[in-house]
Amino acid sequence: MGDGRFNRAVEQGRARTNEIxxxxxxxxxxxxxxxxxxxxxxxxxxxxxxxxxxxTARSAEELKHRGAELRTRGTELRTRGGELARQYAxxxxxxxxxxxxxxxxxxxxxxxxxxxxxxxxRRRTAGRxxxxxxxxxxxxxxxxxSHLDTPTILRAIPRKWRNRxxxxxxxxxxxxxxxxxxxxxxxxxxxxxxRTGGGLAxxxxxxxxxxxxxxxxxxxxxxxxxxxxxxxxxVRSGAAVIAAHxxxxxxxxxxxxxxxxxPPGQNWPKRRPGRVFSRRHxxxxxxxxxxxxxxxxxRREVMDEVRAFWERQGRPAQADAAAPAAHDVLLMHRxxxxxxxxxxxxxxxxxxxxVPPAPQPSADRSSTAA
Numbered sequence: 001m002g003d004g005r006f007n008r009a010v011e012q013g014r015a016r017t018n019e020i021x022x023x024x025x026x027x028x029x030x031x032x033x034x035x036x037x038x039x040x041x042x043x044x045x046x047x048x049x050x051x052x053x054x055x056t057a058r059s060a061e062e063l064k065h066r067g068a069e070l071r072t073r074g075t076e077l078r079t080r081g082g083e084l085a086r087q088y089a090x091x092x093x094x095x096x097x098x099x100x101x102x103x104x105x106x107x108x109x110x111x112x113x114x115x116x117x118x119x120x121x122r123r124r125t126a127g128r129x130x131x132x133x134x135x136x137x138x139x140x141x142x143x144x145x146s147h148l149d150t151p152t153i154l155r156a157i158p159r160k161w162r163n164r165x166x167x168x169x170x171x172x173x174x175x176x177x178x179x180x181x182x183x184x185x186x187x188x189x190x191x192x193x194x195r196t197g198g199g200l201a202x203x204x205x206x207x208x209x210x211x212x213x214x215x216x217x218x219x220x221x222x223x224x225x226x227x228x229x230x231x232x233x234x235v236r237s238g239a240a241v242i243a244a245h246x247x248x249x250x251x252x253x254x255x256x257x258x259x260x261x262x263p264p265g266q267n268w269p270k271r272r273p274g275r276v277f278s279r280r281h282x283x284x285x286x287x288x289x290x291x292x293x294x295x296x297x298x299r300r301e302v303m304d305e306v307r308a309f310w311e312r313q314g315r316p317a318q319a320d321a322a323a324p325a326a327h328d329v330l331l332m333h334r335x336x337x338x339x340x341x342x343x344x345x346x347x348x349x350x351x352x353x354x355v356p357p358a359p360q361p362s363a364d365r366s367s368t369a370a
Contacts, residue, residue, distance in 0.1 A: 019309035031033045082192035089207040091175045091192040097216075101186060102163055108187060109162075113151055120261055120269040122149070122280040125156045126314070127287035128312040130251065134290060137165060137217045137242045139250050143310050144221035145230050146258035148269060148283075150188050152221065153253060165217040169207070170224070193238075205242065212246050222303065230259040235307050238342040240299035249290035252306045253313030286314025 109200060140155055154162055171192035175181040184190045193210065194204055212218060220239045226232050243250050261281040262269040271278035288309045294302055308317075 002194035013311040035273045042347060052094060059103060086194045088171055088194065089205050091171055091181060092207045093182055093190075096185035096189055097166070098208065102189075105189060106163065109151065109154060113187070117148065117151060117155075117269070119279060120174065120271055121152070121283045122312055123152065123155070123255070124282070124284045125287075126284065128156070128158065130287045130289060131158055131161060134249065134251070136161070136215050137212050137240050137246070138290065139248060140217065140253055141222055141239045141250055141306050142219065142253035143227070143232055143254055144223050144225070145227040145255075146262045146264070147226070148256050148258040149221070150219075150264045152258055152283055153257060153285060156287075157281075164212055164215065165219055166191045166208075168218060170195045191218075193220075195236075208242065209245070210314070211345070212242070212248070218242070222306070227259065228262045228264055230263075232307060232310050235303050237299040240293070240302040241296055241305075243293040243302075244296045244299065247293055248304065249292060250302065251290050252309040252314075254286045254310050255283070255289070256286075256313065257281050284314075288314060305309075305326050 010012060026084075096105075129134075139159075140153070142149060148267070150167055154167075157165060167188045167190045169175070169190035169192060171194055174184050174190060175192045181190075181192075191208055193208065208218065222235045222237070222239050223233045224236055225232075225233070239250060258281075261283065269281075272281055273279075289300060291305050
């Protein structure tokens with residue numbers, strides 16, 4: 001059996017050898033064909049190079065043409081942006097700042113809008129002493145989460161300052177219709193500003209610059225829109241740029257409670273539900289210490305200070321450091337021990353009532369009365 005297997009293996013090897021020899025002969029016959037194809041390819045190399053150079057030149061021309069088109073479109077967009085920015089000045093309702101309009105606005109704010117909001121809000125103001133060290137004009141910057149923020153802040157500002165404060169409003173939201181623009185300008189003394197990128201270029205703030213030169217204050221909401229969840233959103237640096245341009249201070253303001261009373265998407269405020277009767281929302285306005293303006297290149301640092309004030313919810317930065325340290329607690333404990341040692345002989349009232357007992361009537365007085 002072993003010889004049979006060996007013979008079959010030898011026969012298979014011979015068959016494979018013959019097959020390989022046949023393929024080798026076929027390959028030798030095709031060698032001239034391969035040489036002809038190689039020669040043809042060598043002849044076509046210059047043609048392929050010419051076609052590659054032609055394609056490269058066409059691609060370069062197309063790229064140049066596309067680049068010119070993009071530059072032209074960019075110029076057109078910048079021109080349209082400049083025209084739109086210059087329209088902000090024409091949107092401004094300047095008559096809303098005359099004496100009669102200011103008197104009417106003060107009356108509406110104090111006797112109409114004020115009592116109306118007081119039905120829904122219980123206001124509290126902190127930090128108003130900052131106005132004693134301020135001089136006009138300044139830029140107020142506040143967080144924004146509700147349409148109630150503007151009237152709440154204006155009512156918290158002293159009347160003398162309120163009458164000379166303009167409120168920056170989104171031009172694309174409040175100034176799309178003329179009657180809306182007139183209404184908000186009369187009620188809140190608004191001025192139109194863009195809230196998209198580049199909203200301060202191409203003369204977009206000429207009307208605001210004119211107001212600041214006339215000693216008007218400006219109230220701005222750097223987030224650009226109302227917060228949907230009550231948390232601070234992206235803070236833009238336009239307020240810092242305006243303050244740096246005029247060399248005036250920035251006064252940060254933190255408002256809390258308005259988002260719960262009237263969040264975005266709600267057209268009218270609501271009271272808090274109660275067990276028997278509904279209750280008012282607690283709203284607080286906190287004024288921070290003024291932040292000195294810096295160069296425009298430091299605008300983000302200035303707005304970082306504003307954001308830090310909002311994240312502290314309007315509380316002073318050194319509030320956390322006011323807690324007693326460990327060594328202070330030990331000193332107080334030592335002083336208490338020394339006091340107990342000095343008064344060890346006298347009874348202590350630490351765990352007793354501090355009111356001494358009433359004196360007992362003497363025996364002479366009782367016998368006399370008898």
